[in-house]
Amino acid sequence: MSSWSLMDKCCSRCSHSPESPCPDYVPCRLEGPLCHDDPRCREKRRRRAEELMYGRGGLRINVGMGSCGMAAGAREVFEAFRREVDRRGLEADVVPVGCMGLCFLEPLVELVSREYPRALYSKVTPERVPEILDQYLSGDVSSAYALRERTGRARGEESVPLLSELDVWKKQVRWVSRNCGVINPESIEEYVLHGGYRGLHRALRMRPEEVIEEVKRAGLRGRGGAGFPTWLKWKICREQESDVKYFVCNGDEGDPGAFMNRMLAEADPHRILEGMIIGAYAVGARKGYIFVRAEKPLMAERLEKAVEDARRYGLLGEDILGSGFSFDVEVIRSAGAFVCGEETALLAAIEGRRAMPRQRPPYPATKGLWGKPTVINNVETLAHVATIMAHGWREFAKYGTERSRGTKIFCVTGGVRRTGAFEVPIGITIRELVYDIAGGPPEGRRIKAVQIGGPSGGCLPPHLFNLPIDYESLRSAGAIMGSGGLVVIDDSSCIVDVARYFTSFTLAESCGKCIPCRIGTKVLYDALTRIVEGRGTEEDLEMLEEVGRAMAAASLCALGGTAPNPVLSTLRYFKGEYLAHVREKRCPAGVCRKLVRYTIIPEKCVGCGACARACPSGAIKPRDGRYWIDPAKCIRCGTCYLVCPQGAVAKGW
Missing domain, CATH: 3.10.20.600 (Ubiquitin-like (UB roll))
Structure with missing residues (x-):
């Protein structure tokens, strides 16, 4: 691509610089120049915008390079496209983009051109790259997984579904994830091209109280778990009399099965940063921190790049866009404790202390970092803030329910x-x-x-x-x-074992500060262990409920208060499965090893010895040309069941 960027001055008459910020800098990138009238400058911006959309020579190749894509081999696919483009002498851009959320299709590649429909290719390997390019450049999209639109100019269009027609896509509403998989996350220029920082431009023309009112009308609630009204947290902080206030983005995301914050930050980091700047303006904070897990390095790197670029172009720092408002941000990589998701523990970690929750009140909005008023919002919440300010609260409120909008x-x-x-x-x-x-x-x-x-x-x-x-x-x-x-x-999982697994996680992640959580998680785990090992009693079931409810009522923070949920909910809805373990010493799913017995069916055994060779404990012996399992030596690992080619190993209880 050309060395000139939309973020740069179009000519010597452009007045903006970080030292002398222009209030109309953001709309000027696409609609400008606004500070002077020159058709050549407008044409220069138009050509650059088209080049970003379609690539040099009219071809852009987007390769999904979020953490999930790279784990599936996207880096190798990216390099294969670059080599093939160079080998053919094509004027095309191979661009890293974030994850679009379709993780089951990774590595995912999208080809974009002026002439043919935008085509998505799934589970791409380096070996498929030449074939994909051959077909697309010849106007054949028949091997694509989906198309963004139909143009009538390519072969095979009618045989390929539109992305909007797919079951996985048609019920989605791409509000905060609209740029995911579309823009280069390391390009502030592309973010601005797709409407980025328009929300900030609008917010800085409003009074802080009006920004808070806009978020209130939207009905935005925190997306980190508790669902607390975002506007109310901001209002409380805004009303505090303090010379220093802080704004913190919680990007810790410690849930093993949750990765939406990582996806957003890796795919569209400027949206999170923009929401953070808007929030800081609303509450009057001058310093912000983004708290990211160290084991998510790509997320941290892309946020750091976003902060650096925003600062470079005057969107962070002193006198942002000539508004008189100053704000700067630092990215902090955490050590990775799950309890850091709790806001007071997170603040302790930023202060350099051990991450342990404290009693509330006072809440962080009145007394947070270093005793100063502090707002803490998570990544997804801040992405919503930026989008609400750009498109208006009415667009946001079209979706959701009366009490939970968006x-x-x-x-x-x-x-x-x-x-x-x-x-x-x-x-x-x-x-x-x-x-x-x-x-x-x-x-x-x-x-x-x-x-x-x-x-x-x-x-x-x-x-x-x-x-x-x-x-x-x-x-x-x-x-x-x-x-x-x-x-x-x-149905291949044991519900009691599932409850035990989640309890083992909260047991390991408890900070240990309060007795209900520290002791309660251990008591729950030990009782569940007895049950899955066939040593449980009905008194254990009563005790699980009693301890779980005590933890929910008395724990210091939400980690301990919600830790018994997997146990209490499974007891409520799957009591029969618990009773099978306790009364019959039977695991209905056949998962709990101590309750499973393996035997060899003589009529099916052909004496191949595959089970005996695989057995780690030497429990399988030959007898009369066949094999049998010594129950005294069997450790119930299930290896014989998996390797037997004849299906001669039976699993029972």
Whole structure:
């Protein structure tokens, strides 16, 4: 691409610089120049915008290079496209973009040109690169996974579905994720081209109180779990008398099954930064921190690049866009404790202390970082702020429910055909999300439960799948929305073992400060261990409920307060499975090793010895040309069951 950028001066008459900021700098990038009238400058901007959209020579190749894409081999695909473009001498741009949320299709590549429809190719390998280019450049899109539009100028268009027609896409509302997989996340120029920083430009022309009122009218609630009204948190902080205030972006995202914040920050980091600047202006903060997990290096790197570029062009720092408002941001990489998702523990970590929650009140909005008023919003919340200010509160309020407006990104993982991050209106049902969008279970499997809300969420059975996903409905059912992680559990999983797994996570991540959480998680885990090992009693079931409710009532922070949710919800909806373990010493799913017995069916055994060779404990012995399992030596690992080519190993209890 050309060395001149939309962010640069068009000519010597352009007056903007970080030292002498222009209030109309953002709209001037596309509509300008506004400070002088020169058709040559306007044409220069138009050509550059077209070059960014379609690439040099009219071809742009977008390669999804979020963390999920790179884990699937996107870096190798990216390099293969670059080599092939160079080998052919094409004037084309190979561009890294973020994840569009369709993780089950990675590596995902989109070809964009002026002449043919934008075409998406799924599960691309380096070996397919020459073939994809050959077909697309010849006007053949028949091997594409989906098209963004139909032009009538390419062969095979009618045989390829539009992206908007696909089940995985048509119920989504791309509000905050609109740029994901579309723009280069490391290019502030592309963000501005797609409407970036328009919300900031508008906000700086309003009084801070008017910005807060706009967010209030939108009905935005925090997307980090509790659903607290964003405007109210801002208003409380705004009203505090203090010479110093802080604004913090919580990008910790410790839930194992949640990755929407990582996806947003890796794919569209400037949207998060823009929302943060708007929020800081509204509350009167001059210093901000973005708190990111160290084990998410790509997320941290792209946010750091966004901060650096925004500062370079006068969108951060002193006198932002000539408004008189000054604000700067620092990215902090955390050590990775799950408890850092709790806001007071996060603040302690920023201050350099051990990440432990403290008693509230006082709340951070009145007494936060270093004792000063502090607002903490998570990544997705801030992305909504930027989008609301750019498009207006009415557009946001079109979606969602009366009490929970807007959209929410849910990460669906586990036993479904299509895993990924899907942005949908709040109020969509669990069934629509799991079956219509995520495709339901693989063939031959049946969904037993959906665990929603992260490690501290609840497990809901199929008869509740028509429940709308909103804060109040989920709470009444014994679950929480959390940050939006949703794990689908099929009939091959033991529900008691699932509860034990999530309890082991909260046990390991408890900071240990308060007794209900520190001791309670250990008591729950030990009781669940006894049950899955066949040593449990009905008294254990009563104790699980008693301890779980005590933890919910008495724990210092939300980690301990919600830690018993997986146990309490599974006891509520799957009591029969617990009773099978306790009364019959039987695991209905055949998962709990201590309750499973393996035997060899003599009539099916052909004496091949595959089971004996694979057995790690030497429990399988030959007898009369066949094999048998010594129960005293069997460790119930299930290896023989998996390797037997004849299906001669039976699993029972």
